Amino acid sequence: MRAVISPYYEATGPSQMLHRGSFVKHYDVLQRGQAIYSGLVEAGCTIETATLLDDENSECRDLILSIHDARYIDYLKNAWVNWSKIQHSSAEILPNISPNRHIAQFNEHPVALAGWYIGDAAAPIGEHTWRNALGSVSAVIEAASGLKHGESAMYALCRPSGHHACQDMAMGMCFLNNSAIAAQVLRQQFCRVAILDIDMHHGNGTQQIFYRRNDVLTVSIHGDPTHFYPFYAGFEQENGVEQGEGFNVNLPLPAGTHEVIYLDALNTAVNKILEFGAEAAIVATGFDTFKDDPLGCFELESSSYYEIGRMLKSLQLPTLFVQEGGYFVPALRENVRQLMLGFGSS
Template sequence: MKAVYCDRHRLHSPGTVVEGGVARPSRDVPARLDALLRAVRRAGLAVLDAVDHGSAPLAAVHTGRYLDFLAASEGTEHGPLAPAIFETRPDAYRPDWSPIAKAGYHLRDQITPLGEGTWQAAYWAAQVALTAAALIRAGERRAYALCRPSGHHAGRDFGGGATYLNNAAIAARALATSLGRVSLIDIDVHHGNGTQDIFWEDPNVFFASLHRSPAGYYPHLTGFSDETGGQPAPGLTLNHPLAERTGDAAYLMAFTACLDAALAHRPAALVISLGFDALASDPARGLQLTADAFGTMGNRLGQLDLPVLLVQEGGYDLATLEQVATRFLSAFTGDG
């Protein structure tokens, strides 16, 4: 099995962010990917460099004005660019707005700043996912995209939740274009609101997300069980919100339900938005999973008789991240 990596992720350094009116250090630090890369090597995966597939696959998922905003925004003389005010009316957009006005239109929060290297890091994270998807298209049965920044909170015309480009959605759409139907399961602790936005009306992509309930938890506005897809794709979105202190047993039941539904879509490939932040020790403080649960999920996914692409999302406990990722990957490849 091969993993795809790009060292340009280090160009993104968010520094201090604001969440709920409180300033704190960003949890998305380069050491996250260092830990995951060590896990990849411990699990015996071959590591490949990302290949540049250009901007067209990005434009197949995100709007042109959003991509232009990201590419042109590298912060200000006072530091990274973040919203000072939020515009929520879709029809209010003006192309002659200042960068900070566009930030208030395109970014959903203040934990997603744009710094000097953010666009390059996000662009190459998407290329990591596309390179891994190309391996699947070429006949590989398993591949792992080591993406940073993560992507699942980024929608068609917006970013948020420390994400800018939706790596998993970009890869899934590329696979659907060439292979046909695709299923995508998000096991990050947070709802994949950006992925849901992108595939809400897409009959070729089934999307399931199991996550801590958005009642009082990020992204707050989406991820409820009655969100099931738009008119062209009814029933192709499945949300499985979980109570705050959900542990292994209930989580694995929800995972089984999501996996069964994803397979019922009869996909040509399965994409997994792989977050490790449901771990009990993670600072996201969402759920109470142990490493055993991730080992179980890795084993189940590894035994599937269809191609599976892993795309990295969250996971912020640097003390345990390498160990839990090694556990998952070893089980996924059949060595654990």
């Protein structure tokens, strides 16, 4: 399998985030990128570094704007520079106030914009956030183009991830929705595209983006949001609206879910994708379902990813893996390797 990596896959991550009320070292550490890279190499993938696209590139700009709000993109591009002009501002932008049920008047002050466009305290914006996000998008566009031109499977190593990014809001370490942008590329070739999210956390951004569409099926297997991030979305009854009704599938699972239960849910997801008649699949690939992950609550083993890979292969569809989470660095290389070997990567 060809793997396309972001030119910034081993960039320094953000410094901190809020987790259960405390500031902790941010979990998106550069060693994640290095471990995933090693796993891909060991599984026999051919590694290519993506050519960096920016919004001067019309294809890249049009694809981003086909998913994201223009004012939000403008914010992401300029946020850090404008923030830095405020006296005594921090090195990274974090919202200290957000619009809510009772106050939601748009305001262009940098502090107000941070609250407006950043949905939680896990997505700080620093000097290189926009550059790194473009690196992820570059990798995913190049990988999706591979499928469009006849490859049977591709991997996009994106850092930062994308599945929590909504049309006009960053959250959960995500800024641009890489899987959604990939789906736009694949739709140029395939009539029906499925996005299957196997990250520990519900792919709320991807759901929001495609909630009214019937050409892209979104399926997510994740920790039950009753007790787990992102808390406000990911419930079973969220099925899509208008034309998109019936084209969003959520499969929430309880804390402690082990391989047998997980694979049963994955089997359900596979059948939904086949019923939909997908012509290509995007797998939003997270490894935070691993038993020791600091941000997870499932009990998957390294060998579970081999079984997941095998089931994904059974779809017999052109398949694009897009990197999402996975924060237990010591097992990340092996878990990537198992997934790729199960799928049959070489």
